[in-house]
Amino acid sequence: MNLDAKIPEGPLVEKWTRHKFNIKLVNPANKRKYDIIVIGTGLAGASAAASLAELGYNIKSFCFQDSPRRAHSIAAQGGINASKNYQNDGDSDYRLFYDTIKGGDYRSREANVYRLAEVSSSIIDQCVAQGVPFAREYGGLLDNRSFGGAQVSRTFYARGQTGQQLLLGAYSAISRQIANGMVQIFPRTEMLDLVVVDGQARGVVVRDLVTGKIESHSSHAVILATGGYGNVFYLSTNAMASNATAAWRAHKRGALFANPCFTQIHPTCIPVSGEHQSKLTLMSESLRNDGRIWVPKKGIKGLTAKDAVHIPEEERDYFLERRYPSFGNLVPRDVASRNAKMMCDEGRGVGATGLAVFLDFADTIQRDGRDMIEQKYGNLFDMYKQITADDPYDVPMMIYPAVHYTMGGLWVDYNLMTNINGLYALGECNFSDHGANRLGASALMQGLADGYFVIPYTIGDYLAGMPYEKIPVDYEAFQLAEKNVKDRIENLLKINGNRTVDDFHKELGKIMWDYCGMARNEEGLRHAKQEVIRLRDEFWKDLKVTGTNDELNMSLEKANRVADFFELGELMIDDALQRRESCGGHFREESQTEEGEALRIDDEFSFVAAWNFTGKDQPEELIKEELVFENVKLTQRSYK
Amino acid sequence: MYFKLKIWRQKSPEDKGGFQSYELDDVSPDMSFLEMIDVLNESLERKGGEPVHFDHDCREGICGTCGMFINGRPHGPQRGIATCQLHMRSFNDGDTITIEPWRARSFPVIKDLVVDRSAFDRIIQAGGFVSVSTGGVPDANEIPISTSIANEAMDAASCIGCGACVAACKNASAMLFVAAKISQLALLPQGKIEAKTRAENMVEQMDKEGFGTCTNTEACEAECPKEIGLVHIARMNREYYFAKQSSESLSEREKVHEG
């Protein structure tokens, strides 16, 4: 298979403009003759569905939550980037592009990333017009903060609830189109298979989560905006139900899965408190602007936050400030996470488990006053106290890295189309813009860029060549896909073994975290692969799912998702094995600099690893898309 | 910690439903309330029983998916948080905890603690938006907005659509939820243009969905996990009254003239 990313000709800054001019248009009167299925109502899905409906296409929109407003995007806290340069501090499209490419450790496509930067400003305009109440300065203009290691202030935010406000904006836009009759909405409905006819994506099979009814929907194109797969690790900052099923089923129908091992571990999460832990809570990265991260110079077993207050300055190691004098506590996420792990590995971790470091606000509170901190981080401090019972105004917070975001995802070309014609992937579910590491506040930007400003153009180019005829759902391909879905559900229900889904999921997560988490090596990965295969076999022999298909059934829903996590987990391990370099969030212990930093091997690994499913229990085929850098010079990232 | 749980079990919308008692030992005070239910469910499933169905997703108080009526209060005993943010340390060892779904005519039970809140979505569809399409909007800084207005709009916009206000109200009124959206958009210049029709349409839909009337018991404000204030109801009433008087929907204006 030959991968063509369809990157337009011409200089970087002109590519998108030229492309928009060159692509085919669908006549306004003909748009209503096309049906588009959009799976997902997060930032990417809701913005796409709304924008496409506004253009006149017929949209069917699906999500598994009870309302489109509850997609996982709602939980994003920190903010959204845009190169507005409102602060006059030297920002530009080019700088945002450059930061994103560098932040991604040179494993993303220049053209895609430049376009992202180019449309970023329009996103802010759009959201403000929808009534998104961004934070403002006293003069009434929009406020910005610097975020996640950026050296300009380009992050727009709405208190600590930016994702919520942006999503509610997109939700209001899709609601308007539902009222107009242009979007038909299917909440509590989960896509369980993709239907491909003559090499074109022509529909999906879904399960109504309330009645269990399996049903097909036919369309002229299918858009997946189904989010990331961080929950492979069981514990992550993702919402409980976030899963990989839609993308994975598409993969098994032929869509390539790119860079599956690129996962982002976020440095500032509340540490695990015990076996019962069901998910991890992120403390916004913005806290690193004012908090100082430290551990004691000499390990102290079980050091509590209360006792930490009494540890004198000279016995503290502010390890990020020490190791990275110019970026200090604001180094990128992967670097901050790895350093925290290193400290804990050295036995200097704190708290009951020794798997935590301090994030301390004492100096800032003394400098700026409690009010100032309360204004900036009040809700985060309250949240922390609610969860841990420690008050961060009085004692330092404890944090530890946790799985947060997945850079990998379905392979897409410049048009956001996968290698299956008419199948698109948007938002976190594609692989396109963040390389091996995503910068803070750039996922919201990407989701909305894809949905509001990219797909409305690029999908027209494809549909313009499509006949209007609809494929009826009694067509063979639909029937086969439905049968496939039903068989699998039946198989899950009839195992009737002894272990619950959560039990399996936890064990899988632990294998992935231990061997395919913050640090990876050949031996560990090989071991993990065997373990995942062993556990998957056991899953299909000893799983217990109660209830039936014909009702709301939480355990069945989970079983379906976890079954896919097993397969995806294995591919993540294969991908991590194959990539014998370190880059961004992917740290191969065999490939590091003398100072212990990630060492890329550009002449061997400057490619996107796109995996092709070749059949059940067959090894997947690796297809490489070489990355060509014409505008930036590849350098070893340095945050010293 | 040890707890006795009395939980509402209802197999389907048609089923009558009833309370079931369970006992749970070895509960850690650091567990969240939903993690406590997870533990119960694990043990039920191991014994071949069906887990207690409940809605949840983010588990950090922002998605509005969770919602349990705990010991007679929506989202439990603590102010200003959603069910998923409640921790077992808020209870005493040995307590009996009663757990029910939201109870309101407009929120029919689907199963156990899961209810259908789609009425809220339909109210938003009736007008909870600014009618702008993608593209062609002015620069974000073209219209300055004072911080006090922006802050107040943000307070209203914090609503997570959980429905606790409805569950708390003896009339099952949705006023606080509806007011939060109307108020947010009425405060902002971007939303002002459609303020009148929005208020009329959303209130009309709210009535259609069968939510009760507001008799100012203020229970909603007390139980709202985002502490959305009654000031928004006052603002909505002003908007609505003003809208009715000078309605831009002609049929509505006639009604006012007639009556």
Ligand SMILES: Cc1cc2nc3c(=O)[nH]c(=O)nc-3n(C[C@H](O)[C@H](O)[C@H](O)COP(=O)(O)OP(=O)(O)OC[C@H]3O[C@@H](n4cnc5c(N)ncnc54)[C@H](O)[C@@H]3O)c2cc1C
């Ligand atoms: C705690 C947290 C904080 C974050 N903070 C920030 C931040 O400050 N800035 C930033 O830029 N990024 C942040 N991120 C990342 C960002 O929020 C996500 O990457 C982004 O919101 C993903 O959006 P999405 O639209 O791609 O997918 P999602 O919002 O995950 O939406 C997925 C949608 O797909 C649906 N779906 C999935 N599978 C199926 C299926 N099989 N059938 C039907 N429907 C399906 C779901 O119902 C849902 O509607 C944060 C992430 C987390 C976890």
Ligand code: SF4
């Ligand atoms: S107003 Fe408060 S209680 Fe009502 S839905 Fe919104 S957040 Fe929930």
Ligand code: FES
């Ligand atoms: S689960 Fe999201 S608010 Fe409780």
